[in-house]
Amino acid sequence: MFKWIRDEVKNIRSKDPAPKSSMEVIICYPGLYAVITHKLTHWLYKHKRYLIARIISQISRGLTGIEIHPGAKIGKKLFIDHGMGVVIGETAEVGDNVTIYHGVTLGGISNEAVKRHPTVKDNAIIGAGAKLLGPIVVGENAKVGANSVVLINVPANSTVAGIPGKIVSHKHDKVIYIYPDVVI
Numbered sequence: 001m002f003k004w005i006r007d008e009v010k011n012i013r014s015k016d017p018a019p020k021s022s023m024e025v026i027i028c029y030p031g032l033y034a035v036i037t038h039k040l041t042h043w044l045y046k047h048k049r050y051l052i053a054r055i056i057s058q059i060s061r062g063l064t065g066i067e068i069h070p071g072a073k074i075g076k077k078l079f080i081d082h083g084m085g086v087v088i089g090e091t092a093e094v095g096d097n098v099t100i101y102h103g104v105t106l107g108g109i110s111n112e113a114v115k116r117h118p119t120v121k122d123n124a125i126i127g128a129g130a131k132l133l134g135p136i137v138v139g140e141n142a143k144v145g146a147n148s149v150v151l152i153n154v155p156a157n158s159t160v161a162g163i164p165g166k167i168v169s170h171k172h173d174k175v176i177y178i179y180p181d182v183v184i
Contacts, residue, residue: 004076005026007076008032008035008036008076008077011077011097012029012031012079013025015099016081030063030064030066031064031080031081031083031086034066034086035068035074035078037056037060037068038068038072039074040056041053041056041057041070042070042072042073044070053070064083065083065085065086066084067086067087068088069088069089069092072106072117074088075122076097077097078098080100081101082102082128084103085102085104086100086102086103087104087105087106087107089108090108090116091108091114091115092106092117092118092119093118094106095120095123095124098122099125101126101127102128103129104126104129104130104132105132105133106118106132107133108133109133110134114135117134117135118133119136119137119138120132120138121137121139121140121142122140123141124138124140124141124142125143125144126138126143127144127146129146130145130147130149131149131150132150133149136150136154139153139156139157139158140156140157142154142155142158144159145159145161147163148162148163148165149163150165151164152164155170157170158170158171
């Protein structure tokens with residue numbers, strides 16, 4: 001557990017130049033608390049301890065401003081920068097080395113007991129205020145622009161922006177395609 005926390009702290013320091021020490025990250029970063037708490041609540045959830053998992057996750061939400069449902073699957077090295085207002089739904093899946101900025105929602109669009117939240121693959125970056133809704137997939141190394149509303153799958157190595165979100169660039173074989181007809 002301590003090695004995992006140390007790796008999470010190193011990840012935050014590699015992505016954010018603001019903290020002057022690892023101790024600052026440990027004491028002052030609500031995203032770290034939310035991820036640590038989620039690890040506990042997810043374990044409880046998988047072992048059918050639903051109520052206690054939800055209670056602990058709601059306490060964490062109150063302390064951090066970040067709501068991660070205990071059923072969500074979170075990979076290693078998730079960096080939630082600033083964090084306030086981040087919501088990650090029950091069937092959401094977040095890969096490794098993902099960065100999420102404040103105000104992001106990985107939300108559902110159905111009230112049925114099915115996969116209804118986004119899947120975010122490894123190394124993706126989700127800009128501040130973005131809303132990703134439904135069982136969409138955000139591919140590896142993809143970027144979602146700030147305040148975008150995304151209802152479509154985002155291919156790997158692409159950038160999506162706008163309301164509704166549209167693909168504005170795609171990197172394939174070291175060539176970047178820019179779509180000039182998309183208004184941002």
